[in-house]
Amino acid sequence: xxxxxxxxxxxxxxxxFQSLLIxxxxxxxxxxxxxxSALVEGLQGNTIRRTLGTxxxxxxxxxxxxxxxxxxxxxxxxxARDIQPRAQRPRSIDNWRSLATEIAATPGIVAVTPIAAGAxxxxxxxxxxxxxxxxxxxxxxxxxxxxxxxxIEGVARVAPGEAMIGQQLAEDxxxxxxxxxxxxxxxxxxxxxxVSAIFDLGNRDLNRRNVYITLKSxxxxxxxxxxxxxxxxxxxxxxxxxxxxxxxxxxxxADIESWMESNAQLLAALDAxxxxxxxxxxxxxxxxxxxxxxxxxVSVVQKRKEIGILRAMGATRAQMTRVFLMQGGIVGLVxxxxxxxxxxxxxxxxxxFVLGSDGKPLFMTELPLDLAVTVTLVATMCxxxxxxxxxxxxxxxxxxxxxxx
Amino acid sequence: xxxxxxxxxxxxxCKSYGVGTPVAAEVLHSVDLAIGQGEFVALIGPSGSGxxxxxxxxGLLEPMSSGEYLLQGRSVASLSDTELTRCRSDTLGFVFQxxxxxxxxxxxxxxxxxxMIRTGRFSDADRQHGLSLLDRVxxxxxxxxxPGELSGGMQQRVAxxxxxxxxxxxxxxxxxxxxxxxxxxDEVFALMRQFNRDEGTTFLIVTHDPRLAQRCDRIVELVxxxxxxxxxxxxxxxxx
Ligand SMILES: Nc1ncnc2c1ncn2[C@@H]1O[C@H](COP(=O)(O)OP(=O)(O)OP(=O)(O)O)[C@@H](O)[C@H]1O
Ligand SMILES: [Mg+2]
Numbered sequence: 001x002x003x004x005x006x007x008x009x010x011x012x013x014x015x016x017f018q019s020l021l022i023x024x025x026x027x028x029x030x031x032x033x034x035x036x037s038a039l040v041e042g043l044q045g046n047t048i049r050r051t052l053g054t055x056x057x058x059x060x061x062x063x064x065x066x067x068x069x070x071x072x073x074x075x076x077x078x079x080a081r082d083i084q085p086r087a088q089r090p091r092s093i094d095n096w097r098s099l100a101t102e103i104a105a106t107p108g109i110v111a112v113t114p115i116a117a118g119a120x121x122x123x124x125x126x127x128x129x130x131x132x133x134x135x136x137x138x139x140x141x142x143x144x145x146x147x148x149x150x151x152i153e154g155v156a157r158v159a160p161g162e163a164m165i166g167q168q169l170a171e172d173x174x175x176x177x178x179x180x181x182x183x184x185x186x187x188x189x190x191x192x193x194x195v196s197a198i199f200d201l202g203n204r205d206l207n208r209r210n211v212y213i214t215l216k217s218x219x220x221x222x223x224x225x226x227x228x229x230x231x232x233x234x235x236x237x238x239x240x241x242x243x244x245x246x247x248x249x250x251x252x253x254a255d256i257e258s259w260m261e262s263n264a265q266l267l268a269a270l271d272a273x274x275x276x277x278x279x280x281x282x283x284x285x286x287x288x289x290x291x292x293x294x295x296x297x298v299s300v301v302q303k304r305k306e307i308g309i310l311r312a313m314g315a316t317r318a319q320m321t322r323v324f325l326m327q328g329g330i331v332g333l334v335x336x337x338x339x340x341x342x343x344x345x346x347x348x349x350x351x352x353f354v355l356g357s358d359g360k361p362l363f364m365t366e367l368p369l370d371l372a373v374t375v376t377l378v379a380t381m382c383x384x385x386x387x388x389x390x391x392x393x394x395x396x397x398x399x400x401x402x403x404x405x
Numbered sequence: 406x407x408x409x410x411x412x413x414x415x416x417x418x419c420k421s422y423g424v425g426t427p428v429a430a431e432v433l434h435s436v437d438l439a440i441g442q443g444e445f446v447a448l449i450g451p452s453g454s455g456x457x458x459x460x461x462x463x464g465l466l467e468p469m470s471s472g473e474y475l476l477q478g479r480s481v482a483s484l485s486d487t488e489l490t491r492c493r494s495d496t497l498g499f500v501f502q503x504x505x506x507x508x509x510x511x512x513x514x515x516x517x518x519x520x521m522i523r524t525g526r527f528s529d530a531d532r533q534h535g536l537s538l539l540d541r542v543x544x545x546x547x548x549x550x551x552p553g554e555l556s557g558g559m560q561q562r563v564a565x566x567x568x569x570x571x572x573x574x575x576x577x578x579x580x581x582x583x584x585x586x587x588x589x590x591d592e593v594f595a596l597m598r599q600f601n602r603d604e605g606t607t608f609l610i611v612t613h614d615p616r617l618a619q620r621c622d623r624i625v626e627l628v629x630x631x632x633x634x635x636x637x638x639x640x641x642x643x644x645x
Contacts, residue, residue: 002525002526003522006527010509010510013509014508305505306508309507310518312464313519313522313567314494314519314522314523316487316491399466399467400466403466403505404457
């Protein structure tokens with residue numbers, strides 16, 4: 001290896017301008033590939049994070065009410081309810097405690113929390129807004145939707161008679177910490193709550209809609225004593241959520257949906273983006289490899305005499321092959337290290353100059369170390385691969401002919 | 406002839422180029438040649454007579470078309486390319502007409518190249534050895550210079566040092582003085598003579614210079630692809 005490395009380095013240094021050009025070419029290609037990959041990875045990661053910031057990976061829902069025969073069979077005051085299939089009163093999940101226990105025991109599930117949620121109005125004085133009242137157990141809920149870290153004012157706490165509301169709702173109603181609001185359901189049940197905390201979920205609509213209260217308060221407001229409307233769960237492997245959900249659904253017979261199903265359109269868009277990125281990566285790699293190969297083909301011709309001398313002095317065909325493979329590898333390695341640095345600068349520039357409306361970077365765009373390492377390894381391998389044909393022709397060169405020149 | 410161990414023996418060696426093409430030509434017709442260890446032999450002949458071709462075959466740089474060639478008693482006809490290369494590396498040193506040094510390496514590194522090809526590095530011991538060789542060809546001061554900074558005669562002296570770095574028993578020189586002025590040519594020739602005397606290295610030197618050829622132990626003349634028969638008894642006569 002020492003021989004091949006030494007000769008490869010000297011040959012590259014000797015063809016100064018040529019080597020420089022191709023290394024810059026590789027660097028440019030690697031920078032494009034790395035930059036685009038990091039950007040898209042960052043963008044997709046950010047999109048998914050935002051989507052899942054307020055969503056559970058897996059959600060258990062009550063069964064859709066399909067005109068229950070019991071209601072049809074019994075005429076009277078119940079008929080009036082039957083005419084409105086979307087009952088004001090949220091339905092609760094049967095047997096939710098054993099279901100939650102079973103889900104929690106499933107491999108791949110890291111956290112489970114019960115939810116009692118429904119629509120209603122938040123009222124303060126003359127002002128009222130329609131809201132989603134979400135009854136939670138803060139500790140377990142926080143493990144699924146990190147609510148505590150989104151609190152911007154007050155104390156993260158839901159005690160009986162307390163509510164946490166979003167920034168926008170607080171503005172709309174003109175309430176601040178410690179003041180009271182009335183929450184009323186469609187079913188005319190109402191109660192007064194003291195605002196314990198104000199949060200920012202990073203989304204104005206959610207800040208306007210979500211109101212968090214204790215599970216018990218919600219159960220009594222919605223008149224589902226002891227019941228819950230949903231079970232939320234978090235998985236370890238984000239993208240196996242659909243498998244886990246399908247498995248659970250099959251095992252428990254409950255209506256279970258993963259974030260991947262409820263965001264199918266988003267995921268399809270991300271997939272299309274990923275495919276485009278791959279195409280760009282593939283073509284750039286191809287162009288860079290062709291560049292390396294053509295420079296080395298020329299180099300073999302230029303170095304015929306030197307190759308002949310080395311062969312006469314005892315270098316084997318295999319050694320000459322390695323000299324040129326090594327040159328390809330060095331060009332790939334040096335070019336890709338430069339390219340990675342260039343990509344880092346580009347990403348830095350992106351985060352400095354491409355800002356969102358709030359003056360903050362659109363999203364975090366760092367160059368992940370593993371991406372940089374992967375790109376460098378792949379580029380080095382591609383360099384060696386691109387050198388295969390020139391290396392073969394160098395090895396096949398007839399030393400007697402080369403020396404006669 | 407019996408006093409010297411035989412270094413190489415060729416019998417009935419033929420070489421054709423372009424076999425199977427309309428321009429096929431036989432360059433060597435049944436060459437018979439024997440060289441003993443420690444000999445200092447001139448190979449002469451008109452241009453195009455096949456001197457370089459013969460030297461390349463002896464140097465295992467190209468294969469013969471037919472015949473038998475024993476190098477150090479070993480038949481080379483059936484050796485693989487890798488075996489030929491190993492054999493070349495262990496047995497043969499080369500000095501070419503146009504210097505043929507590697508321009509990217511210093512004089513010292515050029516001298517060490519045959520060793521580096523085998524070991525993969527320029528070791529300190531090798532460096533010392535290379536420097537002493539450069540000293541003997543009078544170029545110690547130029548050790549770190551690139552070939553481009555040296556005169557033709559100096560480059561050729563570097564090439565001689567390189568041919569000797571692995572103590573190869575046989576050095577093949579193809580018109581080593583062909584590109585040099587008389588003074589430099591004499592210097593280079595004298596160096597080869599000196600190594601022949603001091604180390605017992607065998608030399609086979611192609612030359613167009615009758616003056617230098619006369620100063621060799623023996624002259625082999627190639628005419629129309631054949632060794633001229635007068636040569637045969639020269640060997641015994643030339644023994645000093
Ligand atoms: N690769 C080749 N293909 C075809 N013909 C060749 C090849 N190499 C050499 N020849 C021919 O072989 C003949 C001998 O060439 P060679 O170089 O051995 O002669 P030489 O005696 O060294 O001549 P010079 O004194 O000019 O160097 C020449 O006619 C040459 O044209
Ligand atoms: Mg010749």
